[in-house]
Amino acid sequence: GESVGxxxxxxxxxxxxxxxxxxxxxxxxxxxxxxxxxxxxKGPQFIIDIRSxxxxxxxxxxxxxxxxxxxxxxxxxxxxxxxxxAVYFCAERGAYGQNFxxxxxxRLSVLP
Amino acid sequence: xxxxxxxxxxxxxxxxQSMTLLCAQDMNHEYMYWYRxxxxxxxxxxxxxVGEGTTAKGEVPDGYNVSRLKKQNFLLGLExxxxxxxxxxxxxxxxxxxxxxxxxxxxTRLTVV
Numbered sequence: 001g002e003s004v005g006x007x008x009x010x011x012x013x014x015x016x017x018x019x020x021x022x023x024x025x026x027x028x029x030x031x032x033x034x035x036x037x038x039x040x041x042k043g044p045q046f047i048i049d050i051r052s053x054x055x056x057x058x059x060x061x062x063x064x065x066x067x068x069x070x071x072x073x074x075x076x077x078x079x080x081x082x083x084x085x086a087v088y089f090c091a092e093r094g095a096y097g098q099n100f101x102x103x104x105x106x107r108l109s110v111l112p
Numbered sequence: 113x114x115x116x117x118x119x120x121x122x123x124x125x126x127x128x129q130s131m132t133l134l135c136a137q138d139m140n141h142e143y144m145y146w147y148r149x150x151x152x153x154x155x156x157x158x159x160x161x162v163g164e165g166t167t168a169k170g171e172v173p174d175g176y177n178v179s180r181l182k183k184q185n186f187l188l189g190l191e192x193x194x195x196x197x198x199x200x201x202x203x204x205x206x207x208x209x210x211x212x213x214x215x216x217x218x219x220t221r222l223t224v225v
Contacts, residue, residue: 008152034213043202043216102154
C-alpha cells in the first residue's frame with residue numbers, strides 16, 4: 001500500500017452519524033480482505049472480513065464493500081460511537097501468498 | 113485464554129545492545145509473525161514462521177533474527193540495536209491465513225538511544 005509518511009488520513013464524524021473509511025488495495029489477485037481496528041496503545045483487532053467472491057458483507061454495525069473492478073474496499077460504520085475512535089487498517093492477502101499486506105491506516109475521530 | 117502475549121511491553125536500549133522480544137500464543141496456531149509499526153505507516157512484516165522449527169524473512173528483516181523452537185513461542189532478537197529500530201513491535205498468530213486473519217498481541221514499544 002501507499003505510505004502517507006508521518007500523517008495518517010483522518011476522518012472526523014459526529015457521534016451518531018455513519019462513517020465510511022476507504023482503502024485502495026494493490027494486488028488484483030488478492031482474494032481475502034480484512035479490516036482491523038487499532039485503539040491507542042493496543043494491538044490491531046479483527047473487525048470484519050470479506051472474500052473476493054463477495055461484494056458485500058455485514059456485521060454488527062459494520063459493513064464491508066468490495067469493488068474488485070477498481071480495487072477498492074470500504075468499511076461503513078453505522079451510528080458511530082465514541083468507542084469507535086481508532087485507527088482502521090485494511091489488509092489484503094494475495095491468492096497465492098501466505099502473508100497479509102496492510103494499508104497505512106485511517107484515523108477515525110468521533111466528535112461529541 | 114490469554115491469546116497472544118508479548119513481553120516486555122516497554123524497553124529502552126542503548127545503541128549496540130542486544131535483546132530478545134518474546135511472543136507466546138495459547139491458541140495452538142501454526143503461523144506466527146513479527147511486525148514493526150512506525151508513526152503514520154502500516155504494519156511491516158519482519159519475519160514469520162509457518163510452523164515449529166521454521167522461519168522466513170519478511171519485508172524488513174535486516175538487523176533482526178528469529179527462532180521458533182516451540183510451537184507456542186516466537187522470539188525476535190536484535191543483536192546490535194540501532195536507533196532506526198526504535199518502533200512498536202507486534203506479534204501475531206493465525207490458525208490458517210487462507211481462512212482466518214491474525215490475532216495480535218498488545219505490542220512492545222522499543223526505544224534505542
